[in-house]
Amino acid sequence: MAVSALALCAASPALAQTPAGVLIVGQIAEPKSLDPAADTAVNDFRILVNLYDGLVRYKSGTLEVEPALAEGWEISEGGTVYTFTLKEGVQFHDGTPVDAEAVKFNFDRMLVEDHPYHDTGPFPLAFFFSAITQTEAVDARTVKFTLNEPYAPFLSNLAYPTGLIVSPAGVKAGGKDFGRSPVGTGPFKFKEWRSNEAVVLEKNPDYWDGAPELEALVFRPITDANTRVAEMLSGGIDMMVEVPPTALAQFRTQDFKLAEQAGPHVWFLILNMKDGPFADKLLRQAANYAINKKALCGDVLEGTAAVSNGPVAPAFSWAYDDSLEPYPYDPEKAKALIAQSGATDLSVTFYVTEGGSGMLDPIPMGTAIQADLKAVGFDVKIETFEWNTFLGKVNPGLEGQADMAEMAWMTNDPDTLPFLTLRTAAFPDQGGFNSGYYSNPEVDSLLEEARKETDQDKRGALYRKMAGIVHDDAPWVFVANWKQNAVTSAAVSHFTLQPSFLLELGKVTKA
Amino acid sequence: MTGYILRRLVSAIPVLLGITVIVFLIMAMIPGDPATAILGSYATPENVARINASLGLDKPLVQRYFIWLGHMLTGDFGRSYALNRPVLDEILDRFSATMVLAGTSFVLCAILGVLAGVVSAARQYGWADRAITFVVLIGISVPSFFLGMMMILIFAVRLKWLPVSGMYAIYGGGDLADLARHLAMPALALAAVATGVIARMARSAMLEVLRQDYIRTARAKGVSETRVVLRHALKAAMVSILPVLGLQAGFVLSGAVYIEMVFQWPGVGRMLVDAILKRDILLVQGGVVFVAACYVVFNIAVDVVQGLLDPRIKA
Numbered sequence: 013m014a015v016s017a018l019a020l021c022a023a024s025p026a027l028a029q030t031p032a033g034v035l036i037v038g039q040i041a042e043p044k045s046l047d048p049a050a051d052t053a054v055n056d057f058r059i060l061v062n063l064y065d066g067l068v069r070y071k072s073g074t075l076e077v078e079p080a081l082a083e084g085w086e087i088s089e090g091g092t093v094y095t096f097t098l099k100e101g102v103q104f105h106d107g108t109p110v111d112a113e114a115v116k117f118n119f120d121r122m123l124v125e126d127h128p129y130h131d132t133g134p135f136p137l138a139f140f141f142s143a144i145t146q147t148e149a150v151d152a153r154t155v156k157f158t159l160n161e162p163y164a165p166f167l168s169n170l171a172y173p174t175g176l177i178v179s180p181a182g183v184k185a186g187g188k189d190f191g192r193s194p195v196g197t198g199p200f201k202f203k204e205w206r207s208n209e210a211v212v213l214e215k216n217p218d219y220w221d222g223a224p225e226l227e228a229l230v231f232r233p234i235t236d237a238n239t240r241v242a243e244m245l246s247g248g249i250d251m252m253v254e255v256p257p258t259a260l261a262q263f264r265t266q267d268f269k270l271a272e273q274a275g276p277h278v279w280f281l282i283l284n285m286k287d288g289p290f291a292d293k294l295l296r297q298a299a300n301y302a303i304n305k306k307a308l309c310g311d312v313l314e315g316t317a318a319v320s321n322g323p324v325a326p327a328f329s330w331a332y333d334d335s336l337e338p339y340p341y342d343p344e345k346a347k348a349l350i351a352q353s354g355a356t357d358l359s360v361t362f363y364v365t366e367g368g369s370g371m372l373d374p375i376p377m378g379t380a381i382q383a384d385l386k387a388v389g390f391d392v393k394i395e396t397f398e399w400n401t402f403l404g405k406v407n408p409g410l411e412g413q414a415d416m417a418e419m420a421w422m423t424n425d426p427d428t429l430p431f432l433t434l435r436t437a438a439f440p441d442q443g444g445f446n447s448g449y450y451s452n453p454e455v456d457s458l459l460e461e462a463r464k465e466t467d468q469d470k471r472g473a474l475y476r477k478m479a480g481i482v483h484d485d486a487p488w489v490f491v492a493n494w495k496q497n498a499v500t501s502a503a504v505s506h507f508t509l510q511p512s513f514l515l516e517l518g519k520v521t522k523a
Numbered sequence: 524m525t526g527y528i529l530r531r532l533v534s535a536i537p538v539l540l541g542i543t544v545i546v547f548l549i550m551a552m553i554p555g556d557p558a559t560a561i562l563g564s565y566a567t568p569e570n571v572a573r574i575n576a577s578l579g580l581d582k583p584l585v586q587r588y589f590i591w592l593g594h595m596l597t598g599d600f601g602r603s604y605a606l607n608r609p610v611l612d613e614i615l616d617r618f619s620a621t622m623v624l625a626g627t628s629f630v631l632c633a634i635l636g637v638l639a640g641v642v643s644a645a646r647q648y649g650w651a652d653r654a655i656t657f658v659v660l661i662g663i664s665v666p667s668f669f670l671g672m673m674m675i676l677i678f679a680v681r682l683k684w685l686p687v688s689g690m691y692a693i694y695g696g697g698d699l700a701d702l703a704r705h706l707a708m709p710a711l712a713l714a715a716v717a718t719g720v721i722a723r724m725a726r727s728a729m730l731e732v733l734r735q736d737y738i739r740t741a742r743a744k745g746v747s748e749t750r751v752v753l754r755h756a757l758k759a760a761m762v763s764i765l766p767v768l769g770l771q772a773g774f775v776l777s778g779a780v781y782i783e784m785v786f787q788w789p790g791v792g793r794m795l796v797d798a799i800l801k802r803d804i805l806l807v808q809g810g811v812v813f814v815a816a817c818y819v820v821f822n823i824a825v826d827v828v829q830g831l832l833d834p835r836i837k838a
Binding site for chain 1: 560787
């Protein structure tokens, strides 16, 4: 039987390559849903941005906001009222118009508990828009949001997938299963979802921003990274995301194109400032000097990351301080700082995860960090946990359990990470993620101020100032900023990886 | 016989109830919860509580267990939060894929294993025996996932004879030939270890039977060797081979987890791994109970067949 099966395959020599005009993308997992209000994972977002548009979007190659379904907007004096004017004549894939009522439906569905379609949730990221107190359809093309207080990240939250606009008629027809029969306005329309095999989208010839050249997009969930690489090498898929660093070399040939893009990602070590050695600033700085970040990025991660200088990712170019030098690798300086501190107990418990969203290669990184710290005198004991267990240990705070923990964040606004992890009001017992208990009143007030400032240049200056202070206080060891990568076959053109880590494929062509 | 089967089925009930308790407790005790898995970085206590409440996880443990059990008895396995669809739909979809894979593998290893064992025994210490023993040793020693990866490298990446992964081609597939192309590597990789084990057991069982007096009698009466081996010896040896087949069916089913990961086969093993990582409680619980029930039924079936072959066993 096996022999006959082999004979059968040998009879049709080389397998057919992927069909012309169809782009097959190797994804990392089966999507949960294709309803933007219900999704939380980048894996799902990569499909969503091809099905839907938001009021605004990120300008290609940047994390700056530009118009999409809205042709423009006005922000009131004081920053609490946002009024958007919608483009004329845009329709959902089901032919219904994108008007102010449709936009209002989208936000009310997520935020208003007695909305008739609120039960099509849950909507885990609805808190992105929790500042909205009221959404009004002023006329067919004008929609007005009133916020409870000035909230500058509002625009970039609208550009994030949670802000993508769905068809109200589609939600009414699909109910709880709308996520499996999605209707949007994007460059591609939903065709079918074969569970655990593929999500198929076909081109929207009437797309308002220019119809795609591709006839169809297929997203295949291939959870195993080695299998994903093998599929790419064998020609079974045209594009893969999240190429494991160790596999990159295989794609540096003329048959493939390799894309890289730094994203809004920060990989760091949380240091416990409440008890243990890292309550002392000198020892926190010593740890920053002791760890060879260049070697981590270059050798362990094979160049798929760059050394980080602080809590703001370089992808937020308008808020990033490129004059802030990362802590250099200087074990002698680390030893001197340790001596200066007079500390005798240098034993450190280090929480490491086996893997998780944005965590890159956490075990080899953890081991290398352990060795670097040992070289200057720290006695580091690693404890390893599976990702969800790890979050359950780290999020409630490190006090009494560990001195150091790996962590990584990917965000859509420079506000998110420091606001949730570095403020005094973000201590774990107050519902935040400040698991190392960093507290600096100046940082607190800079972050509060930045979130209310709607002028981007002034906001950027506030984040740069904040990053400088945090860099010096060293509540974390700042390690890496991940460069996302993707591989396509040589036949694929006009593909750009976006710093948002979203996968926009509307302009892509395939020979 | 009917009475026997009924008795066995009734005695399976406490086993299955025990399994529901164990899997429920394990899922309740392991650290991490669905809300944290959903929210990742944004798992603030407030958000976690909101999501847990919407999933009904804020109720007391005992109450949750009985709600779950009660619903399951009426055929309602709940809704998977990570896949946003009914658990039973997902399990049945995935289980049929696993059955195609494990079933093919099982048939492969049963036929190849028994055949190899019989040939080995009939030609004890001959070159065929030596060759088979050697190949069997390799089959048993190489982990199936490694064998799977090697097969992918050779037959899919280098030679491009077979597709790397999946169950059907994305375009223009869906027929039996397409399925066979996708099935060939995973089924073989999965069958390898079990084939080896079955071959060894079949060989020793056959050797034992071939030494019996009645075989000598048969040979003395001038029955052809082929007939002696296949008709007289194999039938008697099957009584001891059959339980091994039953056990190996279980191993093939559990080994399917690795193979499904390597070949991205959309089966129940890969489903369970994904579900555990996402803390998709209802899907894990439902999936485990379903698979356990299949094991129990399969074991009963093996015992019944064994009873039919050997009337002494029926007790």
